[in-house]
Amino acid sequence: MKEHSTEISKTTLLWMYEKMLTIRLFETQANREADAGKLLGMHSSIGQEAVPTGICSLLESNDYVLGTHRSHHHCIAKGVELKNMMAELLGKATGTNKGKGGTMHIADINKGMLGANGVVGSNIPVATGVALSAKIKNTNQVTVVFFGDGASSQGSLHESMNLASIWDLPIIFVCENNLYAESTPYEYAVAGKSIADRASGYKIPGITVDGQSVIDIYKSSKIAIERARSGKGPTLIEAKTYRYKGHFGADNPLSYRTETEENYYKERDCIERLKKYLLSNEITNQENLDKIYEKSLESVNEATDFANESPFPAPEELFSDVYVSYK
Template identity: 45%
Template sequence: MSFETNRNATGAASADAEVPSAPDGEGLARKCLWIYERMSLIRQFEERLKWLVETGTPVGPVHFYIGQEAVAVGVCAALEDSDWVASTHRGHGHCIAKGVAVAPMMAELFGKVTGTNRGKGGSMHITDISKNILGVNPINGAGVAHAVGAGLSAKVRKTKQVAVAFFGEGSAGVGTVHECMNMAAIWKLPVLFVCENNRYAQTTPIEYACSVPNVADRAAAYGMPGVIVDGQDVFAVWRATETAVQRARAGAGPSLIECKTYRYLGHHQSDDTTRYRLPEEEQAARDRDCLKGFRARMNAGGPLTMAQLDEIDERNKRLMDEAVEFAKAGAVPEASELYTNVYVPDGKASR
């Protein structure tokens, strides 16, 4: 599979993606550790979840993030904890990258009151607002508007926060997204529009559904920079995000970053990709795996050793064991929970 990488919307080549010259040697090593911890944890969370689904655990519809880890983690690497993120239906990766604990996430998928959302959200709403996530949102494009609102909020309150709107290339066809890009541009809001182009909206390929070759090409229509990055390269995503964050914090307005990536699995657990994708294409994508790529880069002179990476994998495996135990041990919600949290603050539903 070929990616048109590192080309901005005007077609100019940008520098090759390499390990960025972050603060100093030690700072870079710390950052690389953080990046691998999160990417590996997302992969393990999703693989564990896939195993649970396949062995009959009822978790509702889930949309696996496997293959796209470098996007969520590369973006969040450039953010502060106080920055906001609005996620999509495929949101587990964004949550973990932004720091949500995996145990209450897993408990949420089990429908337990110990879950992030007290068992009222499930996979498609799993979130932790205390980590400044505006929600995982399965209405395509809806979360983009929330990020624009958070950007507006930051501007009015003069907080210097930025807001990231993750959306898929499928949602690039949603009207809300276009309204939001226009509004963010005219008001110069500190918003990053991050398109995760995994090439398929359920079964519909991008070349069918998008009028231009790249979603980033549309940035020109809204007077904002549009950048294309290799979404399998966490460093490329990190660097592109840093540039956009700097612009946003400086009050210069929004940017659009299109991350070319690939969804290894089906749209959700019941989707059969062999009905619309060629096996060679799937294999080519897996050959460019972001975790393997990261390890290769570290092996070729990066600041981390293979032993350190293996240790992270082991630690994450234990975290996932504990998360599943935590989820299993949690109580299901009391019947009264049906009627709580309908109105703010905690009024009762009228009946």
């Protein structure tokens, strides 16, 4: 999905609405599958849908995205098939990674999704290398790497921002600041409080944006993507967002945060906000939004049936795909 005009077209706005809704419905269903004991260790991105949706609405299909342990929303926004994603979550042979990666290691190179990754901060230097490769090969591709506020204090980000700056690499560092790294508040763990401000030490733009507003994300990332694509170098975007659920499935009862705080963010829900915008500006009507809901739900239900009906990988597959042959 790409968009070149300054204003956001109706097509893009509706695309963003459908994407965010699909991510939420997919994750709601994935949580049900987890509750039924079919998958373990799922990190939900519910609440954070706007961040990759706004950015990916501007990317070309051959641009690259790299994610984290919490990456279902990155994958869906970049266009990975729901059927293969759900199958991967359930460890099935039809999954994006033949059922061997699971929820934290989804990748689909054909869609430009180079991988989620369970090791915090580890994809940032990988993405920097990907951007370096695009620059050397002069392919005009942009790389976007997502990470959390916890990862923002890892050395890997700082080394990567430094190299990306001196080499003017076509990369966008996107921090989804959901206020907590597991149960550690970012206000405690991030010196200086602002993650965006850290960019100034590397002479690159650092932008703070309301991560609950897909329109604000779109506008900020448009500037960053144009900068990267025109050879001017990287940008760091800090998107202030919130995960509605626990860090992962077993993180209950969330005693490290308050109901007042949760409600504050839920009242600014990204899907509801875009819906209000679309209706109050008469860009669409409720009937059309209902149709989008039905379509999204159907695609998630189809993906779930596909995943549940798919076979597990054969035992003899255990040691295949471990190493890549470059013959």
